Amino acid sequence: MGKQKVTTTIVILGAGFGGLACANALRKGLSRDHRVIVIDRKKSFMMGLVNLWILTGSRKPDEPQAPLAGLNARGMEYLNDEAIRIDVSAKRVQAKEHGLIEYDYLVVALGSELVPEKIEGFVGRGYNLYDAEQVQPLREKLLALKQGRVAVSVMGMPYKCPPAPYEAAMIISDILEKNGTRKNVQVDMYVPAPIALPVVGPQVSKEVVDMMARYNIGFHPNCKPKVVRDDEIEFESGEKAAYDVLAGVPPHRSPEVVRISSLTTSSAAGEWVPVDRLSLRTGHPGVFAIGDVAEVKSGTVTVPKAGIFAEGQAKVVAQEIIDEINNNGAPASSAAYNGQGFCFMEVGNNMAGFVEADFYHEGGPAVRLEPPSAQNYEKKHDFERSRLKEWLL
Template identity: 25%
Template sequence: MSGRRVVILGAGPGGVAAARRLRRRTSSGVEVVLVERPGGPLYLPGTIPTLLGEGPASRWRAPLALEGVEVVYGEARGVSGSGVRLEDEEIGADAVVAAPGLALDLEALPSSSRVFGFWDPEGAQRASEAIRDLEGGVVAVVISSLPYRCPPAPYGMAMQLANLYRGTSRPVRVVLTTPEEEPLQSLGQKMTDFLRSSCSAEGVEILTGFEPDLTSLGEGALRSADGRDLRFDLALVVPPHRRSPLLAHLPGDGPLVEISRSFETTEENLFVIGDAAATALPRTADGAAAAGRTAADAILERFGILDSPETHLPAPECFVGHGSGRYSHISLRYPDGLPPQGRARVTLEGPSTEIAPAFERAFENWRSLRS
């Protein structure tokens, strides 16, 4: 078949992986259109360096120039299996791969000069001045709810903050709260023990099973559902992650959209990948990329172009900062298949200053995939 068009919404890891997978088949008459918000994609792991004042949020942007892919910048107003609606045009399609991510519910947080809700570099930049100006007291790193993207990152943020304040001899206590009964318990005891011991080494206190009443933040005290009370001088909040309004019409629990094994939704020809897809995997970049390739193969098979789709297992890699230029490297593999049948095999390296260059290389690789 020829004259087919696939529209991809979002230039995150999943969207770019799907576009690159489909691009290889352009000789078969598949037109690939990638829709991205004005300004271009942001590298989300740049959130913590931006918070620490190591560079502006703009450093973590990259232009899009994918050979064989038409890039359209605009705000999507609607999405279906037959196309994407923008403010001033409709882009029709034979299939759509939607990767809008999860929305940050900043309205769930009270307005306060001591409370900053963010989980991207631009939000982190707004909080960076308050980080620098704090002379002492308690900093609360608050994981407001599950799921959220980049699960180990709040722990790295707390450790780097504690290290920063200790290095400037400011009397700051860093406390991290999480609704989980154990840190990243879904990834097993090895990960839990690693995060607990690492945070303890940096002087970070972890409060588990802490389901926060976010309205209490405006009073300078964070209360949990079980009655615990944490007084703070500065709160850095990973906001609740909500479903993108573009996907509100699709079935699924909470922020996540119900999908098939090929990531197709109940609406024919509409595939949802990335953070919004209801899988048992953590919200990671490589998990999204594997989903993008899987959805692309399913579309190509439907078009009669691909006979036997490959199995695309995610291989997530993550870097967690400890402060003073030290990083740990976390890798997950699924040799026995995906959850719930298979469990992640976790490999941990570090912390070490020798791992730091790998964090920068990961960013350069992210940029190269978009050009």
């Protein structure tokens, strides 16, 4: 008989909300005999919500981000690398620079990737709201606009952080107001769905549309872009909309390493990784998926792709792994994901609403939208500060 293996290796792919929350929880809950390896091609972490602060001008694009190397000082192993193959049968991952890495547990937290080129003509004509490098030029373009039309377009479903495009539309209105040009500029929101936020249901969707109406922002449902031209968007319905400035949320898909693995299910939604709604386990032993890359369903409801949900899922997965290791490999965890989360909905002028949701509620999603306030805006900043301190600083 060979020597008994003592050390457990847990590999986490991705250092976003889910990956960072999971890695830190594992490190706190396990002795240093067990390895926690985090692989990400980025060198630093920035929350997506920072894009909105770049848009408002309260945050500069070149401000320092939190270096992921901070994980090493906390007893984890951060590899600045890219996973190019996941082999669940051999329990190993192939990284571009570090080669084959074997694991006992694998947590896939790779998020989603943006595919702006999927919308013909968008690249070079529109600004990608989810690309930090394009948000500052968008702000400058808005400040230079004296009159005309601004179109904010959600270009595919599902997409991460569902309220973000609506936040952007209201912030754009606020920018124009402060610039003295709002009365000469029309702002319109175009979405491919029949209601604003299908994931939260008709009531909160109506509240969001009503909120935008107070800022004189037009709302246009059932508008899925087909092609973007120099001064107009043509939708799949054949309708067209003129614009002078176009800000878009491009279609999303799972990263290639996930799409070519045996983890996904082919579906029109973009080949996400199906998981158990309570344990976040995939169909493969020792393999979990969390955050945007995972498809977490409760009946017909899919949990949104947003950081707070990834964080909640990460804590459950970490506890399951800790309990299993401490129980010598036998599943013994009572940890279960509850489908609950919250987010802030910024509206400009240093104000933000607050959305609280329970997607596992028995009668369907229970969602509450709190009106905008200065307190919620400050809580949003506290949220960023607390997570960075907890995970990296």
